[in-house]
Amino acid sequence: MVETKKEIIIECKNLDVYYGNKQAIKNVSLNVYDNQVTALIGASGCGKSTFLRCFNRMNDVIDICKVTGEIHINGEDIYSKEQDVEKLREKVGMVFQKPNPFPKSIYDNVAYGPRIHNLTNSKKELDELVEKSLIKASLFDEVKDRLKESGTALSGGQQQRLCIARAIAVDPKVILMDEPCSALDPIATAKIEELIIELSNAYCILVVTHSMQQAARISKRTAFFHLGELIEVGNTEELFQKPKNKMTHDYITGRFG
Amino acid sequence: MLKVNILGNKVSENIIRKALFLCSLIAILTTLGIFLSLLFESISFFKVVPLKNFLFGTHWNLQIPLRSDQAASSGAFGAVPLFAGTFLISLIALIIACPIGLYSAIYLSEYSTKLERKIFKPTLEILAGIPTVVYGFFAALYLAPFIKDIGQAVGLSVASESALAAGVVMGIMIIPFISSLSDDVINAVPQSLRDGSYALGATKSETVKKIILPAALPGVVSSFLLAASRAIGETMIVVMAAGLTANLTFNPLDKVTTVTVQIVTALTGDQEFDSPKTMSVFALGLLLFLVTLFLNVLALQIIKKYREKYE
Amino acid sequence: MNNKLNVKRKSAEKKFILLGRVSILLAFVFLAVFLFTIFKTGISGFYKSYIKLNIFFDSEYLELPKDYSDSNLRHADFQGIANKAIYKLFPNVKESSDKKELRKIISSYSNLTIKNALRNDKALLNKEVSLEIPLNSVFNLLNKGLLDENLPQEKRNFTDLQLSFFNQLKNKGLISKKFNWDFFKTGDSRAPEKAGIGGALLGSLFSMIICFLFSFPIGVATAIYLEEYAPKNLFTEFIEVNINNLAAIPSIIFGILGLSILIDFFELPRGTTLVGGLVLSLMTLPVIIVSCRAAIKAVPPSLKHAALGLGASKTQVVFHHVLPLALPGTLTGTIIGLARAVGETAPLLMIGMVAFVVNLPKTPLEQSTSLPVQIYLWAESAEQGFVEKTSAAIIVILLFLFAMNFAAVLFRNKFEKRW
Numbered sequence: 001m002v003e004t005k006k007e008i009i010i011e012c013k014n015l016d017v018y019y020g021n022k023q024a025i026k027n028v029s030l031n032v033y034d035n036q037v038t039a040l041i042g043a044s045g046c047g048k049s050t051f052l053r054c055f056n057r058m059n060d061v062i063d064i065c066k067v068t069g070e071i072h073i074n075g076e077d078i079y080s081k082e083q084d085v086e087k088l089r090e091k092v093g094m095v096f097q098k099p100n101p102f103p104k105s106i107y108d109n110v111a112y113g114p115r116i117h118n119l120t121n122s123k124k125e126l127d128e129l130v131e132k133s134l135i136k137a138s139l140f141d142e143v144k145d146r147l148k149e150s151g152t153a154l155s156g157g158q159q160q161r162l163c164i165a166r167a168i169a170v171d172p173k174v175i176l177m178d179e180p181c182s183a184l185d186p187i188a189t190a191k192i193e194e195l196i197i198e199l200s201n202a203y204c205i206l207v208v209t210h211s212m213q214q215a216a217r218i219s220k221r222t223a224f225f226h227l228g229e230l231i232e233v234g235n236t237e238e239l240f241q242k243p244k245n246k247m248t249h250d251y252i253t254g255r256f257g
Numbered sequence: 258m259l260k261v262n263i264l265g266n267k268v269s270e271n272i273i274r275k276a277l278f279l280c281s282l283i284a285i286l287t288t289l290g291i292f293l294s295l296l297f298e299s300i301s302f303f304k305v306v307p308l309k310n311f312l313f314g315t316h317w318n319l320q321i322p323l324r325s326d327q328a329a330s331s332g333a334f335g336a337v338p339l340f341a342g343t344f345l346i347s348l349i350a351l352i353i354a355c356p357i358g359l360y361s362a363i364y365l366s367e368y369s370t371k372l373e374r375k376i377f378k379p380t381l382e383i384l385a386g387i388p389t390v391v392y393g394f395f396a397a398l399y400l401a402p403f404i405k406d407i408g409q410a411v412g413l414s415v416a417s418e419s420a421l422a423a424g425v426v427m428g429i430m431i432i433p434f435i436s437s438l439s440d441d442v443i444n445a446v447p448q449s450l451r452d453g454s455y456a457l458g459a460t461k462s463e464t465v466k467k468i469i470l471p472a473a474l475p476g477v478v479s480s481f482l483l484a485a486s487r488a489i490g491e492t493m494i495v496v497m498a499a500g501l502t503a504n505l506t507f508n509p510l511d512k513v514t515t516v517t518v519q520i521v522t523a524l525t526g527d528q529e530f531d532s533p534k535t536m537s538v539f540a541l542g543l544l545l546f547l548v549t550l551f552l553n554v555l556a557l558q559i560i561k562k563y564r565e566k567y568e
Numbered sequence: 569m570n571n572k573l574n575v576k577r578k579s580a581e582k583k584f585i586l587l588g589r590v591s592i593l594l595a596f597v598f599l600a601v602f603l604f605t606i607f608k609t610g611i612s613g614f615y616k617s618y619i620k621l622n623i624f625f626d627s628e629y630l631e632l633p634k635d636y637s638d639s640n641l642r643h644a645d646f647q648g649i650a651n652k653a654i655y656k657l658f659p660n661v662k663e664s665s666d667k668k669e670l671r672k673i674i675s676s677y678s679n680l681t682i683k684n685a686l687r688n689d690k691a692l693l694n695k696e697v698s699l700e701i702p703l704n705s706v707f708n709l710l711n712k713g714l715l716d717e718n719l720p721q722e723k724r725n726f727t728d729l730q731l732s733f734f735n736q737l738k739n740k741g742l743i744s745k746k747f748n749w750d751f752f753k754t755g756d757s758r759a760p761e762k763a764g765i766g767g768a769l770l771g772s773l774f775s776m777i778i779c780f781l782f783s784f785p786i787g788v789a790t791a792i793y794l795e796e797y798a799p800k801n802l803f804t805e806f807i808e809v810n811i812n813n814l815a816a817i818p819s820i821i822f823g824i825l826g827l828s829i830l831i832d833f834f835e836l837p838r839g840t841t842l843v844g845g846l847v848l849s850l851m852t853l854p855v856i857i858v859s860c861r862a863a864i865k866a867v868p869p870s871l872k873h874a875a876l877g878l879g880a881s882k883t884q885v886v887f888h889h890v891l892p893l894a895l896p897g898t899l900t901g902t903i904i905g906l907a908r909a910v911g912e913t914a915p916l917l918m919i920g921m922v923a924f925v926v927n928l929p930k931t932p933l934e935q936s937t938s939l940p941v942q943i944y945l946w947a948e949s950a951e952q953g954f955v956e957k958t959s960a961a962i963i964v965i966l967l968f969l970f971a972m973n974f975a976a977v978l979f980r981n982k983f984e985k986r987w
Contacts, residue, residue: 061455076571084573089458096456100449103472112467113457118574163453170457270883274797280789281798284810284857287850291821294828357591364588377592380599386969387602388911390940391962394947395602398955429598460577462584483816490818492914497947517820521917524827542824546817553816 006033009173009204010055015069017050017059017228024050026228027069032221034173037200039219039236040208043251047228048208052176055206056092057085074173090117093167097179099159101151101166106143109151109162110134113170129169136202137165138195157188164195168203175199177207181214193218212252216240224248295546298539305533306334311540313337317503317514319523319534334537336544338503342420342513346495347488349424349509350431355481357428358435363465365436366443385433393497396426401498408510416500416512423498424509427491431484438483442476443469475563479556486552490545492517516541606959606966613960616748616761617711618700619674619737621653623682625692632693641687646679650701657742658733669730673737675702677762700744705760705953707734711743714956725952751960755926756942760953765961767928768942771841771921772910774932778845779852779909784902786849787856788891791898794857795864796886815854822847823918831919839920842932847915852905859901863894896983903976907969913940939965 010032017025024047032038040048050059057078059065071078078088090113101109110130113119120126130147134140139161143154151162160180167175177196181189196205196218209215215222216236223233224245232245243249303311314335361381365374401422408415415421446469454464470477500512501522523538627633629652630644651671661667678701685699686692702708706725709715711734721728737743748764755767790811798804826847830836836843867890875885916922921937922945929936937945939961946958 056456058452058456061452083571084578086458086460086573086577087571089456094456096449096452098449100447100453102450102453102468112454112459116457116459116463116467116577166453166457270881273883274793277789277793277797280786281793281807283786284790284807284814284853287825287853288810288813290829291817291825294825295821298828357594360588360591361595364585364592368585368588369592373592377596380592380596382973383970384595384599386907386911386973388913388940388965388969390911390913390944390947391606391965394943394958394962395605397947399605429595432595460573460581462581463577465584486816487818490820492818492820493944496914497944517818517914520820520824521914524918538824539828542821546821549816549818550813553813557812 006036008032009034009074010206011070011072012054013070013072015051015054015067015071017047017054018066018068019050019062020064024228025054028225028228028230030223030230030233032174032204032206034204035201036220037196037205037207037218038221038223039215040206040223040225041210041212041215041251042225042231044210045227046225048225049178051225052178052206052208055174055176056089056094058094060085090170091172092174092176093170093172094176094178095160095163095167095180098183099156099163101154101159101162103150103152105148106134106151106154106162107147110165110169113166117170119170133165133169134162136168136199137161138191138198139165155188156184157191160184160188160192161195164192164199168199172203174204174206177205179208179210182210189214212240224251226251291546295539295543298536299543302533302536302540305536306540310334311336315505317519319519319537334533336516336541338505339514339516339519339541341505341507342499342503343489343515343517345420345507345509345513346424346427346499346515347485349421350427350488351481351485353425353428354431354435354484358432358484359439359477361432362436362439362443366440367461367465367469381433381436384429385437387430389430389491389493390497392426392430393494396422396494396498400426413510415510418498418500418512419510420499420513421509423495426498427488427494430491430494431487434487435480435484438480439473439477442473442480445476446472475559479559482552482556482559486549486556489552490517490549492521496521516545520545606962609956610959610961610963612712612714613956613958613963614748614751615712615745616750617703617708618744618746619654619703620698620742620744621650621674621701622656622696623649623653623685623699623701624696625649625682625686625694626652627694641683644683646682646686647676650674650678650682653701657737657740666729669727670733673704673707673730673734675704675759675761677757677759678702680762700746702761703743705951708761709953709956710734711738711745712956715952751957755928756924756937756945757926760949760951760957763946763954763957765939765942765964767925768937768939768961769964770929771844771925771936772938772940774841774929774936775845775848775916775938776906776910778842778932779848780902780906782846782849783852783856783905787853787902788860788898790853791857791860791864792886792891795861796882796890811854811857814850815858818914819851819912820914820918822851823915825850826915826919837933837935839923839935840933841921841929841936841938843919844916844921844936844938845932847919848909848912851912851915852902852909855905855908856898856902859905860894860898863897863901864890866897867893896979900976900980900983903972903979907972907976910969910972911940911965913938913944916941917944939968 008031012028012030012032015025015028016023028051040052042048053059054067054071055073055078059067067079073092076083102112104112107130110133111126114126114129120129131140134143139158142158151159154162180196181192184192193214196207199205207219219236221233222236222239224231224239226247232239232243232248234244239248240252243252311334315337316333316335317338318333361377365377369377397418401418404419404422405415405417450468450472451464454468459467495515495518499518500514501518502512502514504511504513506513520538520541523534626649629649630646632640632644654670654674655661655667658670661670681701682699685697703711706715710726715724715726717731751764752769753766754762754764757763794804794807798807826843830843830846831838871889871893872885875889880888916938921941923935923937924945925935925937943958943961943965946954946961
């Protein structure tokens with residue numbers, strides 16, 4: 001099957017990340033393609049979550065974290081002084097490991113982003129946007145009659161889908177997901193994985209996962225990290241069946257991690 | 258260690274346990290003692306001055322001589338001016354303390370640099386440690402004349418012991434109280450909520466206004482109630498900076514008196530312990546006790562009720 | 569891609585930060601103004617003005633025989649010989665009304681200074697010696713530059729004539745200012761120049777000791793009971809609710825309690841540091857209980873299990889192992905609680921510690937006052953001379969509170985163990 005050539009939407013060059021004196025990410029260069037899922041795998045502590053947080057500059061929140069190198073999204077340097085970080089995060093959304101819906105209604109959770117970024121002009125438009133986002137997140141049918149109820153009253157899997165709907169509502173180009181299923185049960189996990197594959201048709205998705213099986217299931221490309229270095233990146237099938245690097249091979253076969 | 262023999266046997270274990278239990282009863286006994294002593298003496302008071310006159314009367318004057326065979330004249334113990342005065346001064350204090358205290362807490366926990374924290378956290382702690390009598394002195398000697406001079410310069414007539422002066426100083430005293438309580442509730446909001454808001458592209462102020470404060474709201478409201486309770490029960494600042502004569506007004510530039518001031522005034526000078534003037538102390542004290550108790554319990558209930566909301 | 573934040577959102581953020589900064593600055597500015605004002609007015613209170621007079625201990629005038637008794641001393645007119653000394657400096661002043669104004673310059677309690685000089689050195693009788701005599705409060709203030717000479721005479725409390733006398737004395741170099749150690753040693757007085765905080769300091773000391781003696785054991789016992797022995801039932805919860813409540817009751821109500829139960833019912837003496845200390849101990853109790861409980865909770869269970877495993881009884885575990893480890897934390901909280909109690913005024917007013925007491929109290933059963941109450945009493949006084957004394961007393965109490973809190977922090981840092 002001939003795959004349509006995907007566009008490179010994220011270019012990362014010579015990225016270093018320091019926590020105080022400790023270096024967490026060492027000289028990583030990586031390109032990420034649009035409209036597909038790219039998985040970041042590796043043993044715990046290898047820096048994949050830190051790496052992920054560079055793309056929406058969530059590392060800025062941490063005082064002792066220092067980032068050097070370049071990241072371009074759609075050709076624009078996201079660390080330039082011209083870039084307001086709030087605008088960046090409108091374009092690069094994030095879903096966290098533990099679902100973190102706001103203690104507000106389901107509607108208000110999804111409407112939060114559009115409201116602060118003034119994306120709609122009327123209540124009707126906002127209603128439609130909320131509905132659309134919940135549909136895209138495969139949650140609408142389950143909550144359509146109780147949009148006023150608190151988002152924290154939902155089950156774990158539903159909460160995570162709510163967080164995804166929330167992220168989608170601001171119309172991002174990229175969605176970052178940091179181990180989105182690790183706090184969920186297998187059934188909820190399966191639902192989320194299905195959702196991620198479907199969303200990849202419309203968004204560029206980066207997923208950090210500690211499960212190789214999950215990476216194999218949902219991603220087209222996989223990047224393997226070890227102790228802050230990018231060891232190997234490539235087509236998921238090829239990486240898992242014919243890894244080029246010995247370390248990758250050891251990780252995949254379970255020698256460590 | 259000789260003590261080993263004394264403590265080891267069952268009899269002494271029991272005795273010690275009972276002794277510890279008795280000590281812990283003192284807290285209850287104290288509350289009970291307060292409530293009962295206030296209640297009994299108030300009942301004696303209300304035999305002489307009807308409850309209705311006390312709660313709704315608008316004329317308070319302890320100087321009216323009462324012949325021992327005469328029932329209290331209905332106007333002398335009307336506590337409404339006291340309630341109004343207490344309310345006015347406390348309101349001024351809260352208007353100052355709540356915004357400054359809350360914004361200080363927000364700034365210190367969300368925005369401040371290490372250096373700023375090093376300077377301003379001790380500032381608040383020192384303000385909290387200043388005895389209220391010292392605040393009262395400052396209010397009476399410096400702030401009240403200052404306000405009066407400003408008022409006269411602008412053409413307003415200001416009493417020499419305005420409610421404003423007492424209220425402002427009381428507000429400053431309460432700032433650290435609100436700031437530290439608010440700081441606790443703001444820090445209790447989980448970081449994951451902040452992260453979720455930042456990840457959606459919200460600014461810090463938007464995150465504070467739309468996520469953190471609403472989540473911390475029960476705690477913040479509770480701290481305001483506790484501050485109100487503190488303001489109502491405050492004595493020294495008002496004794497020194499507010500007036501002694503009852504005056505029913507809501508003008509902050511006027512002189513007013515409060516419940517606590519009258520409690521102190523009623524006991525100066527020599528009277529027999531049973532005169533209505535002295536007994537009014539207990540009625541006022543009972544009222545003060547009940548009101549502050551109510552506010553404290555309400556504050557606690559609000560925190561309890563909403564604690565489940567996001568835990 | 570639009571990279572810049574909406575101007576409206578940016579300015580909203582800036583405004584918000586500004587509000588925060590302004591708020592803490594307001595608190596800081598008030599503290600600065602407050603401390604500056606108090607220290608400026610209070611420093612002068614630590615100094616006393618004197619005039620150097622040649623005092624002649626005229627035994628005839630004083631009616632003191634060669635072997636005089638104490639009662640002779642008591643009736644001797646020492647103030648008179650002070651007056652004589654100052655008249656001698658102005659031989660041209662003859663009118664009795666002028667002389668009256670002249671002698672008002674020196675303190676009307678000068679007799680005590682002179683009497684004590686004679687007491688210390690009996691050989692002074694019939695000799696002339698130069699003594700430093702304290703100035704009257706008004707001139708004490710004038711010497712420190714605290715009174716406005718330019719006001720019209722009716723608005724001042726010294727006349728033009730007195731001012732000229734005073735300036736002449738100054739030009740002769742007879743007026744001096746010395747550090748007022750007596751401020752810490754003497755009790756209250758009607759004359760501001762003589763008033764000191766000695767009585768108040770002792771009163772506060774006695775109150776604190778009694779407060780500690782009652783609240784510490786009971787507080788620790790309650791904390792031990794609640795943490796180690798109390799069953800988790802409704803009654804225990806009731807005790808805990810009561811303790812939390814006590815912490816929030818206005819202080820004046822504790823005063824009313826002290827009045828009605830300690831003084832009226834138990835008939836303890838009114839206005840004594842015994843009653844004051846007891847009332848303060850009830851207020852300090854919740855603080856000690858809370859800090860002791862926290863300290864006990866912080867002791868790791870593994871230590872308790874080790875002791876129990878060796879066959880120690882519950883009481884032995886608590887008193888031999890838990891309590892010693894919880895003591896530092898408890899003491900830190902106690903110091904903080906006592907610091908709060910030192911500054912309390914309202915309850916002490918209610919139980920009568922407002923007496924004008926000149927003599928220093930020797931026992932907790934004597935009528936006394938405390939430092940904050942003294943500040944209150946002086947603040948209420950109409951005499952201008954008390955302003956600097958009040959501020960000086962405030963400086964003393966603030967320094968003392970600072971020292972206590974500092975000690976608590978040091979103590980906590982030294983003994984805080986990280987398990």
